[in-house]
Amino acid sequence: MPTEKYDLIVIGSGPAGEKGAAQAAYFGKRVALVEKEPVLGGAAANTGTLPSKTLRESALFLSGFRQRELFGVQARLKDTVTVRDFLARERLVKENERARIQENLKRHHVTIFRGPASFVDPHTVAIQPTRCPSFEIQGEVVLIATGSYPFRPPVFPFHDPRVYDSDTILNIHEMPKTMLVVGGGVIGCEYACMFASLNIQVTVIEKRDRVVGFLDVEISKKLQEEMERAGIKIRLEDSVAEVRTGDQLKLHLESGADLLVDTILVSSGRCGNIEELALEKAGVTSIGKRGQMVVNENYQTNVPHIYAAGDVIGFPALASTSMEQARVAMVHAFNLKFRGGVSQVLPYGIFTIPECSMAGETEESLEEKKIAYVVGRAHYAQNARGQIIGDSHGLLKLLFRQEDMKLLGVHMIGEQATELIHVGLTALLVNAGADLFIQTCYNYPTLTELYKYATYDALGRRAKVVAAPQPAAQGKG
Numbered sequence: 513m514p515t516e517k518y519d520l521i522v523i524g525s526g527p528a529g530e531k532g533a534a535q536a537a538y539f540g541k542r543v544a545l546v547e548k549e550p551v552l553g554g555a556a557a558n559t560g561t562l563p564s565k566t567l568r569e570s571a572l573f574l575s576g577f578r579q580r581e582l583f584g585v586q587a588r589l590k591d592t593v594t595v596r597d598f599l600a601r602e603r604l605v606k607e608n609e610r611a612r613i614q615e616n617l618k619r620h621h622v623t624i625f626r627g628p629a630s631f632v633d634p635h636t637v638a639i640q641p642t643r644c645p646s647f648e649i650q651g652e653v654v655l656i657a658t659g660s661y662p663f664r665p666p667v668f669p670f671h672d673p674r675v676y677d678s679d680t681i682l683n684i685h686e687m688p689k690t691m692l693v694v695g696g697g698v699i700g701c702e703y704a705c706m707f708a709s710l711n712i713q714v715t716v717i718e719k720r721d722r723v724v725g726f727l728d729v730e731i732s733k734k735l736q737e738e739m740e741r742a743g744i745k746i747r748l749e750d751s752v753a754e755v756r757t758g759d760q761l762k763l764h765l766e767s768g769a770d771l772l773v774d775t776i777l778v779s780s781g782r783c784g785n786i787e788e789l790a791l792e793k794a795g796v797t798s799i800g801k802r803g804q805m806v807v808n809e810n811y812q813t814n815v816p817h818i819y820a821a822g823d824v825i826g827f828p829a830l831a832s833t834s835m836e837q838a839r840v841a842m843v844h845a846f847n848l849k850f851r852g853g854v855s856q857v858l859p860y861g862i863f864t865i866p867e868c869s870m871a872g873e874t875e876e877s878l879e880e881k882k883i884a885y886v887v888g889r890a891h892y893a894q895n896a897r898g899q900i901i902g903d904s905h906g907l908l909k910l911l912f913r914q915e916d917m918k919l920l921g922v923h924m925i926g927e928q929a930t931e932l933i934h935v936g937l938t939a940l941l942v943n944a945g946a947d948l949f950i951q952t953c954y955n956y957p958t959l960t961e962l963y964k965y966a967t968y969d970a971l972g973r974r975a976k977v978v979a980a981p982q983p984a985a986q987g988k989g
């Protein structure tokens with residue numbers, strides 16, 4: 513069979529692969545996409561973003577969590593939530609998303625190949641379909657979008673069916689009574705909140721001194737308080753030294769403490785998916801720690817026509833950023849003159865219960881940069897919509913530059929935080945300041961109004977700071 517030639521070969525069909533392929537095909541390029549799994553969509557559709565967010569909605573619904581403060585009564589739909597209840601909707605959402613991706617690639621005339629891809633030389637990729645002979649295709653450009661897999665620290669006995677990572681947790685066969693979540697990062701905290709809302713007794717263990725370390729310290733502390741209020745035990749600056757299997761899982765911690773649990777969910781970071789690619793045959797050597805590929809600002813590896821985007825290049829490893837990186841890479845590869853690079857300010861959404869979100873600078877980063885700033889806060893408890901929906905713990909926190917009240921950072925915890933953050937994100941991107949929020953008329957009663965009241969709060973603080981004699985123009989106002 514003659515070797516088929518394409519303008520672009522994409523390896524992987526997650527958010528980076530799908531959007532990179534569609535971007536190039538939209539501009540008339542001949543595109544092939546190779547996926548090793550029988551289903552399309554990668555971690556976002558099958559094991560990560562969508563399944564976990566759907567499980568979160570199911571947990572909130574089945575536990576009656578959102579109604580708790582509204583009626584002061586237990587609104588739990590079922591006393592005992594079974595695994596079947598919990599997973600039913602997740603399967604439906606996954607299937608719909610896979611179908612959407614298939615349809616999108618078809619609409620863009622992208623040719624899909626099934627089977628693991630590996631390089632033969634810098635322009636040739638071999639595909640090995642299950643129980644069939646392998647074959648080769650050639651591409652002018654190659655986009656590596658192979659994603660990542662959960663890192664498994666050797667201390668955990670993953671052969672025991674009660675020990676899960678963030679992929680295998682979706683196959684949980686029985687609701688445990690107790691669970692240890694290892695790692696207080698985004699994925700660990702999200703799952704801890706979900707399982708705790710279903711009345712499972714959850715403990716989180718985290719090596720560092722706070723949960724979700726990149727959050728603004730105040731929001732991270734508030735998240736920890738909310739998690740503890742939900743019954744989650746949090747052990748900071750500690751880690752697991754030894755695990756013994758028996759009727760229950762017996763853990764010995766570095767701090768000297770012992771724990772007995774039914775289940776362990778290990779969430780200790782991720783590794784780049786590069787083992788099967790035979791990168792050496794393509795001359796690609798730009799590889800960092802845990803298999804993460806190193807790229808330049810155009811997402812090129814050390815071999816200029818071979819690009820990499822998404823989780824395989826590491827932080828921030830989000831579906832949202834993976835898609836953007838792949839689009840930017842393809843604009844560069846084919847000189848499409850269609851758009852610039854990935855936005856300088858990215859939003860981060862953490863779907864804990866309650867959810868958190870942020871964009872721009874934190875208090876810590878401003879202090880490091882020695883930029884004088886003022887903080888403005890608005891609490892859901894003092895907002896009419898917050899009262900109506902029964903969220904009395906939410907908070908919007910804005911950080912303005914003291915000198916001219918330009919917005920520098922937006923931080924939220926509470927209902928709809930991952931949606932509402934986009935108001936602040938847009939303001940950051942257009943370089944707006946306090947005036948924007950003061951002059952805008954917002955719908956009433958809405959949570960968006962929080963932006964106006966947080967700005968009033970900041971202006972009030974600034975007036976006091978500016979009125980007071982200043983030793984040096986730095987730090988918090």
Ligand SMILES: Cc1cc2nc3c(=O)[nH]c(=O)nc-3n(C[C@H](O)[C@H](O)[C@H](O)COP(=O)(O)OP(=O)(O)OC[C@H]3O[C@@H](n4cnc5c(N)ncnc54)[C@H](O)[C@@H]3O)c2cc1C
Nearest residue numbers: 524526527528548554555556560629659822823829830831
């Ligand atoms: C539990 C969890 C929750 C998450 N929640 C969020 C969230 O709320 N918001 C958010 O933005 N992000 C979230 N993420 C992150 C998000 O899922 C990833 O950032 C995103 O899926 C990365 O996309 P990708 O295209 O780089 O890789 P992936 O989605 O991992 O896709 C890579 C694809 O490449 C295929 N592949 C690998 N090797 C080969 C090969 N040799 N040949 C052919 N195919 C290959 C794989 O089978 C896979 O289909 C979450 C992740 C997890 C684990």
